[in-house]
Amino acid sequence: MKKVQVNTKNHEYHVYLDKGIRFRVGELLSECLKDKPSSVFIVSDSTVAPLYLKDVMNSLPTDLSVSSVIIPSGEQSKSFSEYERLHTEALKAGLDRKSVLIALGGGVVGDIAGFVAATYMRGIRFIQMPTTLLAHDSSVGGKVAINHALGKNMIGAFHQPEAVFYDTEMLFSLPEREWRAGFAEVFKHGLILDHSFFEWLKENVTDFTSINEDLITDVLARSIAIKAKVVSEDEREQGIRAYLNLGHTLGHAIEAVSGYGKITHGEAVVIGFVFAMKLSEKHFHTNLDIPSLITWVETFGYETVIPS
Missing domain, CATH: 3.40.50.1970 (Rossmann fold)
Known part of the structure; x- marks a missing residue:
């Protein structure tokens, strides 16, 4: 355990x-x-x-x-x-x-x-x-x-x-769509605060069928440890806990407008990630290598553009 x-x-x-x-x-x-x-x-x-x-x-x-x-x-x-x-x-x-x-x-x-x-x-x-x-x-x-x-x-x-x-x-009783709903929050933790974990995920998780019980336990332990560290420093979201909301502003809007349950939270948040990163590139004149992120997440069946 x-x-x-x-x-x-x-x-x-x-x-x-x-x-x-x-x-x-x-x-x-x-x-x-x-x-x-x-x-x-x-x-x-x-x-x-x-x-x-x-x-x-x-x-x-x-x-x-x-x-x-x-x-x-x-x-x-x-x-x-x-x-x-x-x-x-x-x-x-x-x-x-x-x-x-x-x-x-x-x-x-x-x-x-x-x-x-x-x-x-x-x-x-x-x-x-x-x-x-x-x-x-x-x-x-x-x-x-x-x-x-x-x-x-x-x-x-x-x-x-x-x-x-x-x-x-x-x-392991969950359908693939539920794995998509949750995996977005897993790699979000790596994306915002632990680059080595994010790269480890890209190397070790190529599709959901490749995940066994030992691997998912390791994935969850590392992901939860990142969340726990943030919560310990900022329990009531007065500072860095807001980082955990990456992609959620647009993601929540997509969920609300489409009708809760029509698109999963994780699927909506991934669209929010891409939007936030594009906005950041434009505002800060930087390069976040968005194409490589899009290529990786699309292998899991995520959409990356705002639905009509």
Whole structure:
């Protein structure tokens, strides 16, 4: 098992990476929590729950009160109505300040469940259990939110998890489009802050079928370590954490205008990368070798021009 440490001003936690982690959640909770939880509340979605919810629930101690709620899969669930419903279900389940919420799913689940954890009784502990490649980025750093009709992630909070449990085995049930959605955030970390990692990716990841469990564990550990370093220096995005938003200004606009879910976050952000780099070349009169980046990303099926 690989572990990546995340340090912030008032909190530190680990990202655990290994295959089969979903069968060891109870054991890992004992390791990462100072106090035994009074109850566990699992939030998942309609795609992930049929695959993995039972495994997670069966891994928890039998003397622990466990409840779960399932939201519809997709970006549309990051809404005020689902946010309210989750609070209602948490109240019905009798969650208290010693309860722990587990977000089992992709970025949508992590965002809305994390925001519920941040606001239920003014904040309870939660665990991120990402099930997609994209969520390796959103599950680390404590940014949790829901969407508003006028903007994505505009209603939210900073609320760090107690730990991140990343079962790499679950990634291999994802369709190729979901790999594209997440891999953009992986190479973004290299592109902005670690040139050697970016070059290593270009040499070692030629297509998604070439990635095995050992390679994806290494890729994720290195990518998450970059994110963790940034978060430790700038938890609330007052400075360099803004670097992590490379490509996201245009990317979010493309997602909003096309309708959330029509184009994946990663696909939109890659178009944003290219746009931002072209703008930078023009403004700073420099050469960022954009053609070589375009050639590489297009081998994975990314579009690089703004859609009509």
